[in-house]
Amino acid sequence: MWSLAPQHEETTMADHRKLGRELGLFDTDPLMGAGLPYWLPDGAVVRHTLEEYIREAERRSGYRHVYSPVLGKRELYEISGHWSHYSEDMFPPMDLGGEQVVLRPSLCPHHALIYRSRSHSYRELPLRIAELGGMYRSELSGVLGGLTRVRAIQLNDAHIFCTEEQAVDEALAALELIRRAYRALGIQPSRYRLSLPGEGGKYVARPEMWRRAARMLAEVLEGSGVPxxxxxxxxxxxxxxIDVQVVDSAGREATLSTVQIDFHQPERFDLHYIGPDGAKRRPVMVHRSVIGSVERxxxxxxxxHGGAFPAWLAPVQLVALPVSEAELPAAERLVRRCLDLGLRxxxxxxEHGSLGARIRxxxxxxxxxxxxxxxxxGDLVALRLRDGRRPAALPASEVIQRVREVVAEHGAELWDGAAG
Structure with missing residues (x-):
């Protein structure tokens, strides 16, 4: 339910941890634990709407959605390489019926098994598998903060299984999908980074594999025209x-979205497809995440946005404000019509105070x-837009239709000024 929150000044540059709690989007509780925030009703609306947008954008781009378990046997992560290269960031295994199971740190091993569960022809490729799924990281308490660094993560993940000849085009398309989503969300990347290995034993020791993948990703970045x-x-x-970087209100940089070309896991899981000559061939696995974790x-x-989300993402899109009790039935009818047509x-x-107080x-x-x-x-509506504009009073049906059109476009504009 929309509530009369207290006034807060200069919210546009506020730390999300402060503003998110003030606006009733999320919170934490020590009994749930550090790095495990919960979503309040308005925050849940934002999250759900964002997830729906991403799923639909992926569907239109040829992705098929799956669900996979958040647990896996330790052996699964030994095969993928996570156990030997990433176990310090994983939760410890749990003994279950003589086996050890682990909360997954990523979704890619599960998607590799989904691909492997059926035979595939080259005619089926590229095969794009997407999931908004949970994963878990054993982050140290000192690095946890708000929604940006958490232990339970809802990841917008996808894996494209394709031929090596298709990999660059698929990665290019994934990067363009990220850029389209950023435009709809009002996000400006701080920079694009081609992330390469460093020294030490953290990385799989396959120099030629690294060089091939890095060359292909550089081709993707150059083809997209981004510095x-x-x-x-x-x-x-x-x-x-490829990491798409953003900067928070304190000037700290973080990765929001990624595109990867992977030759390693298809080999570890012995993935293959049948080529035009009838022989088995190894696919390439393109990992990509359009918005990264939903939390971040x-x-x-x-x-x-300082809490002033685009109309399509706002927890409440329209609030009806009757001047007095006499107009209450008309305001209630307007709200019901909006709800019936899919608006929030x-x-x-x-009873919530003066009209001025309710507007504020x-x-x-x-x-x-x-x-x-x-x-x-007259069944009219006198709109006040969040940006201060006041269009002329219009029939309620026309107002509702215009708002629905703005929401459907997933844009930043609140109103078509040329239309009055």
């Missing part, structure tokens, strides 16, 4: 990656629908 920098020591243990993405969005609308009646409290809601006597009598 980039190389970063030694920033690669995944099994291969190089929402943290960044809170800071970028709520009522803020006179709803300052982050994109559309404030003021209903006075004239509007109630």
């Amino acid at each position: 980039y920098e190389e970063g030694a020591g920033e690669a995944a243990f099994y291969g190089p990656k 993405a929402v943290a960044h969005l809170i800071e970028v 609308a709520e009522l803020a009646g006179p 409290s709803a300052r982050l809601v994109p559309y404030q629908a003021v209903i006075g006597g004239r509007e109630a009598a």
Whole structure:
């Protein structure tokens, strides 16, 4: 339920940890544990809407969605290489019926098994498998913070199984999908990084494999036309990656989205497809995450927008504000019509205070629908937009339709100024 939150000044540059709690988006409790935030109703709406947007964008781009368990046998991660290269960041194994199971640190081993469960022809490739799935990292308490660094992660992940000849084009398409999502979300990357291996035993010792994958990712970046920098020591243990970096309100940089080309795991899991000559061939595995973890993405969005989310992402999209008790029935009808047509609308009646106080409290809601006597009598709506504009009063049906169109476009604009 939309509530009258206290006023807070200069929210646009606030740390997401402070603003997210003030706006009732998320919180934590010591009994749940550090790095394990929970989502409050308005935050859950933002998260759900973001997840729906990403799933639909992926579906339109040819991805098929799957679900896989958050647990796996220790042997699975020994095969993938996580156990030998990444176990310090994993939760300890649990003994279960004579076996050891582990909370997964990533989704790629599960997707490799999903691919392996069926035979594949070259005609089926590229095969794009996507999942919004949970994974777990044993982060030290000192690095945990708000939503940006957590122990239970909901990851927007996908793996494309393709021929080596298809890999560059698939990675290019993945990078373009990321850039389109950023435009819809209002995110500006701080830089693009080609993350390469560093010294030491952290990385799989396959120099030629690394060189091939790095060459291909450099081709992707150059083909996309974005400037980039190389970063030694920033690669995944099994291969190089493109990292899309963002900066938070304190100036700290973090990776939000990634694209990777992986020759390692297809070999470890003995993945193959049948080529045009009938022989078995090894696919390439392109990893990509459009928004990374949902938690980190929402943290960044809170800071970028100061809680004033784009209309399509806002927890409440329209609030109806009857001037007095006499207009309450008309305001209730407006809210019901909005809800029936898929908009997130709520009522803020006179019991919540004066009209001015209610308008101030709803300052982050994109559309404030003021209903006075004239509007109630004529089935009109006098809108106040969040950016201060006040379009002329219009029939309620036209207002609802215009708001629905703005929401469907996933854009940053609140109103078509040319339309009045």
